[in-house]
Amino acid sequence: MHKYVFVFGGVISGVGKGVVTASIAAMLQKRGLKVTVVKIDPYINIDAGTMRPTEHGEVWVTEDGGEIDQDFGHYERFLNINLPKANNITTGQVYKKIIEDERAGKYLGKTVQFIPHVLDQIIERIEKSAKGFDVCLVESGGVVGDYENIPFMFAFRRLALKKPEDSCSVLVVYLPTPNHLGEMKTKPAQHAIKSVRELGINPDFIICRSEQAVDELRKQKIADYSNILPENIISSPNVKNIYSIPLLFEKQDLGKKVTEKLGLKTCEPDWSDWQALLNKKLSKKLVISLVSKYYKTGDFELPDSYVSIIQALKHSANHLGVNLELTWISGEKIEENPKKLKELDEADGVVVLPGFGGKGVEGKIKAIQWLRENNKPFLGICYGMQLAVVEFARNVCGLSGAHSTELSPGTKNPVINTLPEQGEILKKCAYGATMRLGSHPARLDKNSLIYSFYGSETVWERHRHRYEVNPEYVEKLEGKGLWFSGKSPDGKFVEFMELRNHPCFVGTQAHPEYKSRFTQPSPFYTGFLKKCLEMKD
Ligand code: GLN
Numbered sequence: 001m002h003k004y005v006f007v008f009g010g011v012i013s014g015v016g017k018g019v020v021t022a023s024i025a026a027m028l029q030k031r032g033l034k035v036t037v038v039k040i041d042p043y044i045n046i047d048a049g050t051m052r053p054t055e056h057g058e059v060w061v062t063e064d065g066g067e068i069d070q071d072f073g074h075y076e077r078f079l080n081i082n083l084p085k086a087n088n089i090t091t092g093q094v095y096k097k098i099i100e101d102e103r104a105g106k107y108l109g110k111t112v113q114f115i116p117h118v119l120d121q122i123i124e125r126i127e128k129s130a131k132g133f134d135v136c137l138v139e140s141g142g143v144v145g146d147y148e149n150i151p152f153m154f155a156f157r158r159l160a161l162k163k164p165e166d167s168c169s170v171l172v173v174y175l176p177t178p179n180h181l182g183e184m185k186t187k188p189a190q191h192a193i194k195s196v197r198e199l200g201i202n203p204d205f206i207i208c209r210s211e212q213a214v215d216e217l218r219k220q221k222i223a224d225y226s227n228i229l230p231e232n233i234i235s236s237p238n239v240k241n242i243y244s245i246p247l248l249f250e251k252q253d254l255g256k257k258v259t260e261k262l263g264l265k266t267c268e269p270d271w272s273d274w275q276a277l278l279n280k281k282l283s284k285k286l287v288i289s290l291v292s293k294y295y296k297t298g299d300f301e302l303p304d305s306y307v308s309i310i311q312a313l314k315h316s317a318n319h320l321g322v323n324l325e326l327t328w329i330s331g332e333k334i335e336e337n338p339k340k341l342k343e344l345d346e347a348d349g350v351v352v353l354p355g356f357g358g359k360g361v362e363g364k365i366k367a368i369q370w371l372r373e374n375n376k377p378f379l380g381i382c383y384g385m386q387l388a389v390v391e392f393a394r395n396v397c398g399l400s401g402a403h404s405t406e407l408s409p410g411t412k413n414p415v416i417n418t419l420p421e422q423g424e425i426l427k428k429c430a431y432g433a434t435m436r437l438g439s440h441p442a443r444l445d446k447n448s449l450i451y452s453f454y455g456s457e458t459v460w461e462r463h464r465h466r467y468e469v470n471p472e473y474v475e476k477l478e479g480k481g482l483w484f485s486g487k488s489p490d491g492k493f494v495e496f497m498e499l500r501n502h503p504c505f506v507g508t509q510a511h512p513e514y515k516s517r518f519t520q521p522s523p524f525y526t527g528f529l530k531k532c533l534e535m536k537d
Contacts, residue, residue: 010192018071027255065438331360352384385507448485453527461510
């Protein structure tokens with residue numbers, strides 16, 4: 001029999017529900033429970049795959065090739081487990097299935113309606129994901145009070161009603177401290193509580209996100225308003241390291257209270273491995289520069305577009321005892337003013353980030369050329385690697401106009417191109433879930449630098465791209481010193497790349513950041529940072 005923990009948010013989106021959900025899940029996992037997490041995204045898209053990262057942050061890729069909201073990344077990073085794509089439910093998926101079933105006559109002449117059929121479909125999906133686990137946490141994206149959240153909140157209510165003792169609900173609210181007042185305000189949280197109540201749900205716990213810890217006075221105020229005991233109002237202030245949050249919750253006995261509410265008898269949690277990582281002395285220093293496209297929404301920038309890479313670098317840095325400073329430089333800025341390249345000199349290593357489309361590409365290529373010519377550590381992730389191949393083809397092999405056909409379909413030197421299967425897909429304009437996705441193996445050349453990072457010959461990493469190194473150019477490029485040191489076992493796909501006469505110039509077509517976890521950093525990122533440390537010394 002499985003139990004449920006429902007997590008929903010109030011006041012603002014982006015309040016950190018994903019990290020709160022992952023932290024509660026980690027507390028239950030540490031108590032010896034088998035835990036899984038479902039993420040509800042109330043948008044109509046079937047998945048996040050066709051959305052630009054400035055919509056909801058980075059697109060996360062699962063082992064089985066799902067393209068999902070970035071919160072999935074937090075769950076996997078905190079729990080050190082792989083979650084299946086079936087654990088992401090969107091409004092689009094729910095209605096698609098219902099309409100398909102209706103057309104197939106499966107409703108046997110009935111009128112198909114919001115209640116009960118939409119709720120039935122949501123509940124069926126959640127129950128399927130929960131099967132075989134002790135606890136299933138279900139996080140709903142957005143904010144209570146959003147119209148599109150309503151079906152999911154109704155479904156939670158119905159699921160909880162089936163067995164009230166087997167479920168608990170958590171409301172995550174935000175308590176702002178406006179600068180002009182200097183006082184933390186509870187009113188928006190009160191309104192969020194009212195909105196949840198109107199949907200027939202009484203939260204068991206309220207997590208208060210805020211800049212500073214919530215004081216007893218305000219806890220009492222929220223408790224009075226919500227009829228929840230003050231000890232079930234949990235403070236969750238901003239922290240330097242998000243992996244300290246489960247321990248912060250433990251101090252407030254949240255893990256114990258949740259298991260008690262669910263009627264679960266568990267062992268005491270042992271956090272010594274996390275504690276050791278959190279206490280690690282960060283005595284060395286590295287500055288890593290990230291070369292990106294300029295990610296803006298209106299007047300604001302969104303570093304969340306690269307959250308997994310940032311997290312992977314932080315995991316590896318923590319593991320190596322490195323105090324990491326990240327700096328940003330946009331491809332567009334380098335295009336506008338090539339003197340900007342000088343800023344790269346201040347970094348101990350540079351990562352050229354993944355991406356799609358033409359914005360800032362020539363600037364990124366200039367950065368790669370500068371790193372290659374100045375023997376500075378370079379790491380290219382997916383697009384970053386593809387652009388390194390373009391740069392090398394143009395400037396070392398003299399292949400004029402060399403490019404990726406993503407940007408220059410008519411180039412006479414298509415060093416990056418689609419393989420025939422992807423070409424067919426593009427002709428049909430079938431964009432959703434058709435890239436090369438999910439986990440794929442690569443075989444590494446034994447004496448390569450990248451092999452030394454992994455220490456094993458066969459490695460599996462997750463992918464999300466449509467274009468590849470064109471096999472017709474491999475020999476020409478390798479003849480001039482580029483080394484495709486990792487390929488798919490059948491030799492069809494280039495997976496890893498490095499430069500022979502350079503101390504650290506590496507790239508991969510994959511996204512190793514998707515497999516990096518707090519307690520188990522990615523060998524690829526760790527290897528790169530280690531090399532940066534060596535070269536700095
Ligand atoms: N746009 C490139 C491709 O589709 C790279 C994608 C990426 O960086 N994830 O192949």
